[in-house]
Amino acid sequence: MATFLARRAVQSLLVLLIISLVAFVLVQAIPGNPARLALGPRASEQSVQILEQEYHLDEPVLSQYWHFISHSASLDFGSSIRSRQPVGPMLLDRVTPTMLIIAYAAFLSTLLAVGLGVLSAVRAGRPVDSAVQVGGMFAIAMPPFWLALMLVLAFAVGVPLFATTGYESGVGGILRTLTLPALTITCGLAPLLIRSVRSSVLENLGADYATAARSRGLGPRRILFRHVLRNSLLSTVTILGSSIAFLVSTTIVVEYVFAIPGIGALSVNAVASRDFPIVQSLVLLFGTLALLANLVTDLVYAWLDPRVRL
Amino acid sequence: MAEPPLLEVRDLRVRFRTGGRTVFAVNGVSFDLERGQTLGVVGESGSGKSAMLRAIAGLLPASAEMLGSVKFAGYPLKAEEILGAPDASVATVFQDPATHLNPVQRIGDALCETLEVRRESTGSSAKEEAVALLERVELPRARERMTSYPHQLSGGMRQRVMIALALACEPVMLLADEPTTALDVTTQRKVLMLLKRLQRETGMAMVFVSHDLAVVGDVCDSVAVAYAGHIVERGPAAELLVSPAHPYSEGLIRSIPTLDPECKVSAIGGAPPDMRIEPSGCPFAPRCPRCTPDCLDFAVPANDETEFAACLHPLIRVAT
Amino acid sequence: MSAVLEARDLEAAVVDRTSAPRSRARVEGIIGITLLAAILLGVTMVRIFQIGDPNAPNLGEVFASPSLEHPFGTDSLGRDVFLRTLYAGWIDIGVSLLATATAVVIGLTIGVVAAYKRGAVDSVLMRITDAMIAFPFLILGFAIVTITGPGALIGLYFALVAKGWPAYARISRGETLVVREQDYVHAARTLGLGPVRILVRHVVPNVVRPCLVFSFADLIVNILLITTLSYLGLGIQPPTAEWGAIIAEGQTYIFTAWWISTLPGIFVVLFGVSVSFLGEALGRVEGSWLGAAGGRG
Numbered sequence: 001m002a003t004f005l006a007r008r009a010v011q012s013l014l015v016l017l018i019i020s021l022v023a024f025v026l027v028q029a030i031p032g033n034p035a036r037l038a039l040g041p042r043a044s045e046q047s048v049q050i051l052e053q054e055y056h057l058d059e060p061v062l063s064q065y066w067h068f069i070s071h072s073a074s075l076d077f078g079s080s081i082r083s084r085q086p087v088g089p090m091l092l093d094r095v096t097p098t099m100l101i102i103a104y105a106a107f108l109s110t111l112l113a114v115g116l117g118v119l120s121a122v123r124a125g126r127p128v129d130s131a132v133q134v135g136g137m138f139a140i141a142m143p144p145f146w147l148a149l150m151l152v153l154a155f156a157v158g159v160p161l162f163a164t165t166g167y168e169s170g171v172g173g174i175l176r177t178l179t180l181p182a183l184t185i186t187c188g189l190a191p192l193l194i195r196s197v198r199s200s201v202l203e204n205l206g207a208d209y210a211t212a213a214r215s216r217g218l219g220p221r222r223i224l225f226r227h228v229l230r231n232s233l234l235s236t237v238t239i240l241g242s243s244i245a246f247l248v249s250t251t252i253v254v255e256y257v258f259a260i261p262g263i264g265a266l267s268v269n270a271v272a273s274r275d276f277p278i279v280q281s282l283v284l285l286f287g288t289l290a291l292l293a294n295l296v297t298d299l300v301y302a303w304l305d306p307r308v309r310l
Numbered sequence: 311m312a313e314p315p316l317l318e319v320r321d322l323r324v325r326f327r328t329g330g331r332t333v334f335a336v337n338g339v340s341f342d343l344e345r346g347q348t349l350g351v352v353g354e355s356g357s358g359k360s361a362m363l364r365a366i367a368g369l370l371p372a373s374a375e376m377l378g379s380v381k382f383a384g385y386p387l388k389a390e391e392i393l394g395a396p397d398a399s400v401a402t403v404f405q406d407p408a409t410h411l412n413p414v415q416r417i418g419d420a421l422c423e424t425l426e427v428r429r430e431s432t433g434s435s436a437k438e439e440a441v442a443l444l445e446r447v448e449l450p451r452a453r454e455r456m457t458s459y460p461h462q463l464s465g466g467m468r469q470r471v472m473i474a475l476a477l478a479c480e481p482v483m484l485l486a487d488e489p490t491t492a493l494d495v496t497t498q499r500k501v502l503m504l505l506k507r508l509q510r511e512t513g514m515a516m517v518f519v520s521h522d523l524a525v526v527g528d529v530c531d532s533v534a535v536a537y538a539g540h541i542v543e544r545g546p547a548a549e550l551l552v553s554p555a556h557p558y559s560e561g562l563i564r565s566i567p568t569l570d571p572e573c574k575v576s577a578i579g580g581a582p583p584d585m586r587i588e589p590s591g592c593p594f595a596p597r598c599p600r601c602t603p604d605c606l607d608f609a610v611p612a613n614d615e616t617e618f619a620a621c622l623h624p625l626i627r628v629a630t
Numbered sequence: 631m632s633a634v635l636e637a638r639d640l641e642a643a644v645v646d647r648t649s650a651p652r653s654r655a656r657v658e659g660i661i662g663i664t665l666l667a668a669i670l671l672g673v674t675m676v677r678i679f680q681i682g683d684p685n686a687p688n689l690g691e692v693f694a695s696p697s698l699e700h701p702f703g704t705d706s707l708g709r710d711v712f713l714r715t716l717y718a719g720w721i722d723i724g725v726s727l728l729a730t731a732t733a734v735v736i737g738l739t740i741g742v743v744a745a746y747k748r749g750a751v752d753s754v755l756m757r758i759t760d761a762m763i764a765f766p767f768l769i770l771g772f773a774i775v776t777i778t779g780p781g782a783l784i785g786l787y788f789a790l791v792a793k794g795w796p797a798y799a800r801i802s803r804g805e806t807l808v809v810r811e812q813d814y815v816h817a818a819r820t821l822g823l824g825p826v827r828i829l830v831r832h833v834v835p836n837v838v839r840p841c842l843v844f845s846f847a848d849l850i851v852n853i854l855l856i857t858t859l860s861y862l863g864l865g866i867q868p869p870t871a872e873w874g875a876i877i878a879e880g881q882t883y884i885f886t887a888w889w890i891s892t893l894p895g896i897f898v899v900l901f902g903v904s905v906s907f908l909g910e911a912l913g914r915v916e917g918s919w920l921g922a923a924g925g926r927g
Binding site: 014015026029141142146149156245249267282283 | 758760762763767770777779850853854857864881884888891898901
């Protein structure tokens with residue numbers, strides 16, 4: 001376990017380093033001078049130079065990269081070149097709704113996956129199964145922003161049960177404002193998980209240990225829920241863990257449509273205005289998140305499957 | 311009227327339908343088994359012996375079609391009935407204990423679960439019973455093993471756990487599907503001794519499927535030889551294995567290598583029939599050294615006697 | 631009956647139940663092919679024969695609701711939304727297809743090389759793959775599109791390729807690791823065949839299939855991503871017709887002229903579903919190049 005965590009930590013740092021390098025190169029490659037862009041065309045050459053110095057933009061590329069990673073390592077993300085506000089608190093402020101949406105969507109998707117996955121496995125080849133499968137194909141083919149728009153149309157005009165814009169905190173507020181965004185993301189994620197649960201349940205129902213359990217007179221319900229389900233969730237956990245990058249990307253768009261003050265709008269604007277401290281921090285944040293998700297996946301997997309030793 | 315036999319199988323047929331093809335796995339098998347008796351079913355790969363056993367146990371997959379009748383203690387047998395029957399219980403021991411135990415369930419939990427379902431015994435009493443069962447199958451350090459997972463045990467220990475799980479059902483009849491094939495030779499011997507001892511203690515009947523004639527001769531009272539989904543010969547173990555009447559049985563016995571340098575090993579020529587074709591005539595005819603034209607058209611029909619050979623030209627049994 | 635034969639039978643039984651009935655596969659295949667053919671035919675015909683002008687405003691006919699003349703209605707400038715949707719398909723489908731194909735080739739090459747070389751090469755390539763998988767795609771896409779300048783198709787293409795290849799690298803690495811230990815590959819090596827020949831003749835054919843199976847789902851994802859970038863105003867710029875951009879334009883009028891956003895969206899969904907159906911059906915046909923029964927060989 002200790003060696004596993006140590007090896008994983010080294011690997012993750014390496015991956016983060018590559019991510020930071022890619023982020024840095026991308027930001028460098030965007031045409032236009034960030035300082036000039038931040039100050040506007042009418043700012044004096046002198047004030048542009050001062051800003052450049054402040055953000056080390058006048059230094060060679062390599063030393064710029066060094067400034068970026070050395071500061072990031074000490075959790076100092078600098079300040080926005082545009083608003084001059086520190087990036088750390090700004091991200092912290094906006095990350096809550098984003099994380100809530102992701103967690104909400106992951107929860108809904110898992111719930112649907114277990115329910116519909118087991119149902120369609122047990123009714124394999126019957127109409128219910130076909131309906132779930134075909135429904136999943138439709139759900140997965142919907143552009144998230146379009147689906148979000150359709151939900152807005154339905155809930156703003158039809159049933160005003162949920163808010164279609166903005167974000168409120170508190171349990172009631174979260175349910176009111178984040179349910180539609182979470183549903184939108186669920187439509188893209190749940191079908192993958194449902195498929196995975198369905199095929200693992202079918203595979204495990206036919207497995208030798210299930211036959212043996214049958215031979216001991218255990219009822220089908222018990223075999224399904226006490227034996228097969230746990231074995232079936234193994235592969236599903238992996239898929240859920242590795243879809244975190246997908247979740248983040250979808251959340252950005254969905255937040256944009258529902259006008260939620262999360263990371264989404266921030267990242268769109270930051271790239272457009274070459275606000276590199278924000279872009280780089282966001283990339284590192286999401287990269288770390290994805291790596292953490294992978295780690296949690298492995299831990300959960302090991303917990304579910306005693307054969308796996310970390 | 312005499313008491314009905316414990317197990318009465320009449321004209322059992324099993325077909326698997328897979329992907330538009332049909333495999334004729336069992337083609338009309340009949341036999342009886344009395345209480346406390348052990349019947350060995352021997353045959354090569356693909357002879358239908360495991361399918362036979364699974365049909366009796368009610369464990370055929372959904373794609374299988376089963377015809378004929380299987381009666382247990384005089385009552386017609388349906389899968390649900392045999393599995394739920396509280397006092398006339400059947401248990402199965404499988405070939406590969408590695409795959410037949412739930413990999414994510416502690417063996418103690420598996421035993422307690424079975425005890426709970428079969429004997430309505432729960433809590434600490436179930437736990438004590440489970441330990442007692444593990445001790446009965448001679449699992450070393452039984453109490454500690456309760457919290458082990460299957461992958462932490464050796465093959466022989468896993469098979470002992472499987473047997474303990476079967477015992478938890480308090481079977482009147484034990485179905486053993488090549489229970490020692492996956493084990494190494496010394497472990498095989500120990501597990502066989504265990505099965506024999508348990509059978510003596512509990513008085514349960516046993517159907518023992520194996521391709522290993524020596525093992526069957528060791529454990530069983532009578533032997534049935536399976537070929538291409540038929541039972542081609544049945545007789546007392548001591549006689550049949552020494553002096554078979556059916557040419558196939560003879561071939562099978564002659565193909566076992568022995569330590570005797572004088573004894574020649576001979577393989578049976580040809581290959582078993584294609585199980586996807588509906589059989590006609592004697593299934594062994596194409597490979598049989600004693601085959602005559604009659605054999606291609608006519609098969610000796612299934613027979614439920616305890617001693618018979620389904621052959622038009624049987625070898626003469628030498629009295630022993 | 632041997633354990634082997636029986637195991638196969640039991641497995642077959644389960645597989646039979648796993649997959650949908652053959653009849654459904656056939657129905658899906660027919661629907662998938664028909665729908666896909668109709669969409670592709672419409673998209674290419676309109677483009678090749680330059681039927682109508684998707685960008686010509688017709689101020690006399692703004693916000694016309696769907697009719698026989700304008701199946702998807704008209705937008706704020708009186709342009710026919712259906713015509714624009716068809717023209718947009720050329721760009722969206724074209725770029726996505728090209729990008730998917732490129733990603734398969736790049737990812738497959740990297741995965742096979744990594745798994746075959748092992749050691750340091752493998753470690754480095756896989757860490758890069760991990761990094762690209764963990765990289766938030768949309769920010770990557772934003773950046774690339776910003777670099778190449780708004781409206782440049784090449785930017786969208788690069789963005790999709792950059793996002794796409796790591797998945798294929800992982801798939802093909804995993805498959806190669808399995809295949810390289812197979813007896814026939816050992817045999818080929820013992821016979822003295824060179825590594826390139828072994829890779830091309832024995833390894834790649836086995837690795838291609840899972841990649842192609844995945845590429846059907848990936849193509850749909852790519853369509854969604856390209857429309858997302860354009861929807862956010864980072865991809866193709868107006869007045870050029872593009873699915874995401876059309877939906878974005880219609881968003882302003884969603885409560886008064888619902889069809890401008892809704893109907894092109896349904897068109898996109900139908901395209902995705904037809905690809906899914908086709909992929910599913912091909913995957914179930916035994917012996918086809920995506921068929922399950924092909925096995926590794």
